[in-house]
Amino acid sequence: MLIANEAGPELSDLDDSASFANLGVNSLxxxxxxxxxxxxxxxxxxxxxxxxxxxxxxxKA
Structure with a gap:
C-alpha cells in the first residue's frame, strides 16, 4: 500500500511479476x-x- 500511495499505480497492477520500475518507482x-x-x-x-x-x-521472497 505504501508503494501504491507514493508511486500511484492501481492496486490491481501490484502482482508478483510487476517490476517497480514499470510501476514508476525510480531512483528518487x-x-x-x-x-x-x-x-x-x-x-x-x-x-x-x-x-x-x-x-x-x-x-515478498
Missing amino acids: MSLVVSEKIRTELDVKVSGSLFLDCPTIGDL
Missing part, C-alpha cells in the same frame, strides 16, 4: 519509499532495496 522514489518503510513500518531496509528486489515477488 525508491529512496522516499524506503524511508517510509523504515519510519512507518519500523522495518530496516537499505536504500538499494528496489535494486536488490526489482519485482514485487522478489520483495
Whole structure:
C-alpha cells in the first residue's frame, strides 16, 4: 500500500511479476519509499532495496 500511495499505480497492477520500475518507482522514489518503510513500518531496509528486489515477488521472497 505504501508503494501504491507514493508511486500511484492501481492496486490491481501490484502482482508478483510487476517490476517497480514499470510501476514508476525510480531512483528518487525508491529512496522516499524506503524511508517510509523504515519510519512507518519500523522495518530496516537499505536504500538499494528496489535494486536488490526489482519485482514485487522478489520483495515478498
